[in-house]
Amino acid sequence: MLKGDFPVERFASLRTPFYFYDLPLLRRTLDVVEEQLRANPDFRVHYAVKANYNPRILAEIAARGFGADCVSGGEVEAALAAGFPPEGIVFAGVGKSDAEIRLALEAGISRFNVESAAELEVIDALAGEMGTVAPVSLRINPDIGAHTHAGITTGLAENKFGINYEQLDEVMDLALRLPHVRYCGLHFHIGSQILDMMDFSALCNRINSLVERLQRGGRPVGDINVGGGLGINYQHPNHLPIADFGAYFDTFRRHLRLPRGTVVHFEPGRSIVAPCGSLICRVLYVKQGTHKQFAIIDGSMTELVRPAMYRAYHRVENLTSDEPEEVYDVVGPVCESSDVFVKEFAMDKCRRGDLVAIRSAGAYGEAMASRYNCHPLPEAFFFEG
Ligand code: LLP
Numbered sequence: 018m019l020k021g022d023f024p025v026e027r028f029a030s031l032r033t034p035f036y037f038y039d040l041p042l043l044r045r046t047l048d049v050v051e052e053q054l055r056a057n058p059d060f061r062v063h064y065a066v067k068a069n070y071n072p073r074i075l076a077e078i079a080a081r082g083f084g085a086d087c088v089s090g091g092e093v094e095a096a097l098a099a100g101f102p103p104e105g106i107v108f109a110g111v112g113k114s115d116a117e118i119r120l121a122l123e124a125g126i127s128r129f130n131v132e133s134a135a136e137l138e139v140i141d142a143l144a145g146e147m148g149t150v151a152p153v154s155l156r157i158n159p160d161i162g163a164h165t166h167a168g169i170t171t172g173l174a175e176n177k178f179g180i181n182y183e184q185l186d187e188v189m190d191l192a193l194r195l196p197h198v199r200y201c202g203l204h205f206h207i208g209s210q211i212l213d214m215m216d217f218s219a220l221c222n223r224i225n226s227l228v229e230r231l232q233r234g235g236r237p238v239g240d241i242n243v244g245g246g247l248g249i250n251y252q253h254p255n256h257l258p259i260a261d262f263g264a265y266f267d268t269f270r271r272h273l274r275l276p277r278g279t280v281v282h283f284e285p286g287r288s289i290v291a292p293c294g295s296l297i298c299r300v301l302y303v304k305q306g307t308h309k310q311f312a313i314i315d316g317s318m319t320e321l322v323r324p325a326m327y328r329a330y331h332r333v334e335n336l337t338s339d340e341p342e343e344v345y346d347v348v349g350p351v352c353e354s355s356d357v358f359v360k361e362f363a364m365d366k367c368r369r370g371d372l373v374a375i376r377s378a379g380a381y382g383e384a385m386a387s388r389y390n391c392h393p394l395p396e397a398f399f400f401e402g
Contacts, residue, residue, distance in 0.1 A: 018042065019255055020334045023295075024400065025372055033299040034316030035395050036383045037374070038074065041402040043293040046259050047081050050289065053266045059279065060266060063107050065245045065286030066092040068380040071397055074290060075099030084127070086245070086284040090117035097124060107242065107282070109156060109204065111136075111177055118143050122151060130156045130204040130242065132179055134188045137198060144197035153192060154242060155180055156204040159223045161216065178206070182227075189236055200237060203227070206244025209287060214268045217246070221272030228275060242282035243269060249291045251330050254376040260288035287380040294379020296321045296395070297336075300371040301350070310345050312367045317349025318356045319389040321375060321382050325355040332376040333359055340366035347373070351390050 018039050054060055063084035066075065070092065076099045079085070084105025085096035096106055108121050109130035118140055121129065131137050131153045144151040158179030180188050192200040207220050220243060228238050247265045250257040265288075269281060298316030305311075323329035333347050342363040349356040358375060367373070386395055 018258075020336055020374070023297075023336050023372075023374060025336050028297060028372060028398070031297075031398060032393075032396065033372070034296050034314075034320045036071075036378070036397045037295045037297050038071075038379065038397060038399050039293045039295075040077065040399055042258055043074070043077055043290065043379075046289055046292065047078065047083075049259055049262050050083075050285075051081060053262050057266055057270055059281055060269075061280060061282045063105065063242075063282060063284050064289055065284045066096055067384060068286030069290040069294070069382070069384050070095045071383055072099055073397070073399055074379075075101070078289065084282075086286070087126075090114070090120045093117070093121050093124060093126065103127070107154075107204075107284070109206075113140075115139065115143060118151075119147065122147055122149055127152060128201060128242075129153045131192075132156045134180075134184070134191055137188065137192055137195065141195040141197045149197070151198045152201045153198045154202040154204045154239065155185065155188060155192065155200075156206070157182070157185060157227065159205050159207060159220060161207045161219050161223060179204075185227075186234065186236070189231075193237075200239060202239030202241060204242040204244070204282075206284065207246060209246050210248040211246040212248040212250075214264055217243075217265065217268045218272045221269060225272075225274045238276065238279070240280040240282060241273070241275060242284065245284040245286050245288075247285055247288040249288055249377060249380075251332065251377050254292060254332055258292045260292070262288065289380075291377050291380035294382055295374040295376050296378045296382060297398075298373050298375065300335075300367045300369055300373060302369060303345075303367050306346075309361070310343065312345040312347045312364075312373075314347060314349060314358075314373055316358075316375065316395075317351040317390075317392070318353065319349075319351055319392045320386045320395045321358075321378055322385050322387070323378075323381060324358050325353070326385075331358060331378055333362060333364060334374045334376065335365040335367055336372045336374055338365040338367065338371050342366070 063086040065086045079100040085101040087093045088110045103125040106126040107128040111132045156179040298314040302313040318325035347358040
């Protein structure tokens with residue numbers, strides 16, 4: 018959305034900072050994903066709920082018939098409440114509690130993505146107590162370093178996620194032996210905000226050799242879940258508002274060598290919801306420091322933690338000024354020096370009361386907001402077009 022298209026006249030009565038969601042953009046994005054799925058009938062999408070669990074956003078995605086990738090009992094409940102069918106829900110995470118496992122078994126979800134032998138045994142015991150059988154996939158740590166922020170790679174041997182190669186045969190034999198779990202397939206996830214398709218083709222190569230190894234050993238393969246990770250363009254939210262789903266799905270279609278008819282699951286989060294969200298904030302003060310000028314806004318790391326936590330870049334736009342650009346450090350009111358959105362950033366001259374949009378904040382924005390410094394949780398505004 019171009020800066021002039023934000024409906025600022027409707028923002029006057031809203032408490033800033035708030036999340037603004039461009040629903041027409043979300044819908045166009047979902048159309049693109051649906052189109053890709055029509056072209057690839059063995060592919061299934063499970064939206065990663067962790068990226069944004071706002072009920073209205075979840076309902077939009079559930080209405081398309083996609084599944085949900087959850088990482089806690091709370092996310093399973095949120096997905097069910099939004100209308101995702103239990104048969105479309107997959108549940109990953111290194112530390113599933115007994116209560117969460119019971120909840121997911123009760124709901125009849127489609128898959129537990131299991132991350133250790135210890136977890137497998139607990140799921141088997143709890144499913145046994147409940148007189149049921151749990152469908153499980155084994156999450157493999159593929160030991161691939163994706164070209165992204167160190168805080169959001171997950172597929173390296175040093176990361177806590179998944180089962181390593183050496184233990185795979187042993188854990189799979191356990192899964193095949195335990196009476197209350199049913200082995201269904203393999204799960205992978207190498208990281209997030211990945212823009213280099215070579216990272217995904219490297220994952221495909223790992224999967225291919227693993228599948229060959231399992232077949233040679235006479236073991237089953239089942240279906241393959243390749244996780245999420247497709248990145249978006251944070252630099253130019255207006256030029257490229259929809260992630261390159263064509264290149265993403267095509268990479269897997271071209272590089273995976275799987276037995277005919279193998280179902281491949283995907284878990285995109287960021288690529289679906291990031292572009293449609295902005296955090297709208299108000300300029301409180303413009304202050305001249307010794308060497309620089311600060312635009313102090315009412316939004317902070319409390320409402321959008323990504324810049325403080327990962328030094329992530331989000332473009333900032335002054336929605337209510339057309340005056341010549343000046344250079345600012347755009348900062349929030351929280352008492353931490355990391356409460357900075359952008360440094361030495363040129364934008365249209367700011368004055369007290371101006372509204373600024375922090376763009377591409379639909380993923381891991383509202384979902385990671387806290388109440389630090391006793392701020393209220395930000396509300397959401399849904400733009401229908
Ligand atoms: N599947 C699994 C198993 C995951 O762990 C994740 C994300 C996804 C799917 C979705 O990945 P996506 O398509 O969104 O890249 N808070 C960080 C991102 C953490 C991602 C954690 N796992 C951020 O703000 O950048």
